[in-house]
Amino acid sequence: MNTTQLNGLRRAGSATLAKRPPRERILIAARDLFYRNGLHSVGVDAIAEAALTNKMTLYRHFKSKDDLILAYVNQLADEGEEVWGRIMAENPGHPQKRLDAWVDYVEDVLTNKYERGCALANAAVELEGEHPARAVIEGCKRRKRERLVKLFRAARYCDPEVLADEVFLLFEGARISIQCEGKGPALRVVRMLRRLFATAARRDRLEGSAKFERRDV
Amino acid sequence: MNTTQLNGLRRAGSATLAKRPPRERILIAARDLFYRNGLHSVGVDAIAEAALTNKMTLYRHFKSKDDLILAYVNQLADEGEEVWGRIMAENPGHPQKRLDAWVDYVEDVLTNKYERGCALANAAVELEGEHPARAVIEGCKRRKRERLVKLFRAARYCDPEVLADEVFLLFEGARISIQCEGKGPALRVVRMLRRLFATAARRDRLEGSAKFERRDV
DNA sequence: GGTACCCGTTACCGATCGGTAACATTAGGT
DNA sequence: ACCTAATGTTACCGATCGGTAACGGGTACC
Numbered sequence: 001m002n003t004t005q006l007n008g009l010r011r012a013g014s015a016t017l018a019k020r021p022p023r024e025r026i027l028i029a030a031r032d033l034f035y036r037n038g039l040h041s042v043g044v045d046a047i048a049e050a051a052l053t054n055k056m057t058l059y060r061h062f063k064s065k066d067d068l069i070l071a072y073v074n075q076l077a078d079e080g081e082e083v084w085g086r087i088m089a090e091n092p093g094h095p096q097k098r099l100d101a102w103v104d105y106v107e108d109v110l111t112n113k114y115e116r117g118c119a120l121a122n123a124a125v126e127l128e129g130e131h132p133a134r135a136v137i138e139g140c141k142r143r144k145r146e147r148l149v150k151l152f153r154a155a156r157y158c159d160p161e162v163l164a165d166e167v168f169l170l171f172e173g174a175r176i177s178i179q180c181e182g183k184g185p186a187l188r189v190v191r192m193l194r195r196l197f198a199t200a201a202r203r204d205r206l207e208g209s210a211k212f213e214r215r216d217v
Numbered sequence: 218m219n220t221t222q223l224n225g226l227r228r229a230g231s232a233t234l235a236k237r238p239p240r241e242r243i244l245i246a247a248r249d250l251f252y253r254n255g256l257h258s259v260g261v262d263a264i265a266e267a268a269l270t271n272k273m274t275l276y277r278h279f280k281s282k283d284d285l286i287l288a289y290v291n292q293l294a295d296e297g298e299e300v301w302g303r304i305m306a307e308n309p310g311h312p313q314k315r316l317d318a319w320v321d322y323v324e325d326v327l328t329n330k331y332e333r334g335c336a337l338a339n340a341a342v343e344l345e346g347e348h349p350a351r352a353v354i355e356g357c358k359r360r361k362r363e364r365l366v367k368l369f370r371a372a373r374y375c376d377p378e379v380l381a382d383e384v385f386l387l388f389e390g391a392r393i394s395i396q397c398e399g400k401g402p403a404l405r406v407v408r409m410l411r412r413l414f415a416t417a418a419r420r421d422r423l424e425g426s427a428k429f430e431r432r433d434v
Numbered sequence: 435g436g437t438a439c440c441c442g443t444t445a446c447c448g449a450t451c452g453g454t455a456a457c458a459t460t461a462g463g464t
Numbered sequence: 465a466c467c468t469a470a471t472g473t474t475a476c477c478g479a480t481c482g483g484t485a486a487c488g489g490g491t492a493c494c
Contacts, residue, residue: 022440022441037345038257038342038343040255040257040258040343041257041343041345043480043481043482044481044482044483045480045481045482053441053442054441054442054443054444055482055483056441056442056443056444056483056484056485057440057441057442059482059483059484060440060441064482064483065481065482065483117342118393120397121393121394121397122342124396124397125255125334125339125342125343125393125396126255126257126258126342126343128254128258137397138397138398138399141394141397141398142398145398145402161405162405162408162409165402165405165406165409166387166409168390168394168402169386169387169390169391169394169402169406170383170386170387170390171390172389172390172393172394173385173386173387173388173389173390173391173393174386174390176335176338176342176389176390176393177338177358177385177386177389179341179342180337180338180341180354180355180358181355181358181359181362182355185362185382185385185386188378188379188382189382189386191379192379192382192383239470239471260450260451260452261451261452261453262450262451262452270471270472271471271472271473271474272452272453273453273454273455273471273472273473273474274470274471274472276452276453276454277470277471281452281453282451282452282453
């Protein structure tokens with residue numbers, strides 16, 4: 001069981017594994033265990049133990065297990081923002097390069113050997129109807145889709161909404177299918193995305209200049 | 218709570234609601250509750266109660282809760298076979314019509330107001346690593362994909378494997394996204410599928426006759 | 435050095451849950 | 465009417481789990 005603890009913490013940030021504030025360790029452990037085993041299958045004792053602490057200090061930082069789940073989901077949402085921010089920052093002002101970088105990220109995710117579906121989607125499957133974390137998940141997914149729409153529009157693709165939906169759903173389907181069908185279809189998604197980008201119509205080729213049709217940013 | 222029981226049983230087969238063998242009632246109730254609330258969130262007592270019986274007779278028909286889960290998953294797999302068989306039987310010897318009928322089925326699923334993702338995929342999310350039901354789920358998903366490949370090939374589409382993956386993953390992504398993003402993207406999937414069928418290349422138009430390239434049924 | 439504050443430890447509680455035993459009851463067949 | 469088999473009923477067990485109380489120990493800050 002010590003190996004499990006180390007696996008959980010080592011994924012966090014390289015060297016300084018165990019000398020962080022307990023709340024941080026707990027979130028790291030929760031992130032690992034919740035994703036690998038599901039929200040209901042892992043108890044607070046297991047999380048506290050994997051975080052190299054105990055249940056009492058866990059409850060000093062989180063009012064309840066549901067509160068911890070909410071923090072877990074918020075953590076995932078923040079990580080999503082961070083990844084997106086990095087993709088945008090590393091390819092400034094170049095929509096197509098940003099899209100390509102996003103596909104590279106998709107490839108990283110789908111080839112990760114620990115991939116077990118989108119953690120947010122998996123959490124949504126296990127959450128009861130009125131759990132506050134649901135709103136966070138919905139907001140996060142909606143934002144992701146809207147950002148794809150904006151990127152496709154900025155890259156002057158036709159039908160950016162349809163294209164964003166298609167790409168987004170292919171990604172989601174690939175992630176969820178990994179634990180049902182293995183890596184087969186998922187690995188082909190990256191090629192399908194790149195081919196989609198190559199074959200989708202763009203207004204560049206359909207019109208001469210680019211003066212109108214600017215509906216938003 | 219009586220309404221819940223009736224909702225669970227009424228979905229089964231019209232009139233003769235409660236006078237069926239208990240094992241059948243239990244499977245009906247399990248199907249309803251497991252799908253709506255998840256495998257871990259619903260206890261055997263709740264299932265027995267919804268099945269208008271009690272825990273003891275439940276355990277006379279199923280060795281354990283995991284055994285019931287396995288039966289639940291097998292039931293879902295059988296229903297999938299049945300739906301597919303109906304689609305095939307109602308459109309004999311006409312691959313494109315069968316594909317169109319399958320899209321109609323997809324539309325039915327995605328517009329169902331109780332849709333909460335693919336029950337098999339949701340179950341896989343909640344199942345621990347070595348649960349016997351996983352093999353059933355994987356086999357079912359693999360079969361679905363292979364049948365799509367065969368249909369695309371029979372309808373003489375180019376790249377039937379890629380096309381099947383694309384269509385299959387779009388469907389899966391749409392289902393899982395319904396509880397994260399609402400019906401928005403999911404509803405557009407049907408149009409995307411029909412457009413895909415219309416625009417995808419077919420060997421009909423690329424070659425003259427159709428003599429070779431018959432790899433299987 | 436004292437004093438807050440945070441953390442670790444232990445023990446415990448109540449509720450729920452999966453699963454079983456023993457017995458009563460019904461229904462079906464002959 | 466009788467026997468048999470399946471179902472209903474009640475009560476119970478052990479384990480687990482979410483959550484709390486109380487105490488003891490370290491540490492940083494003044």
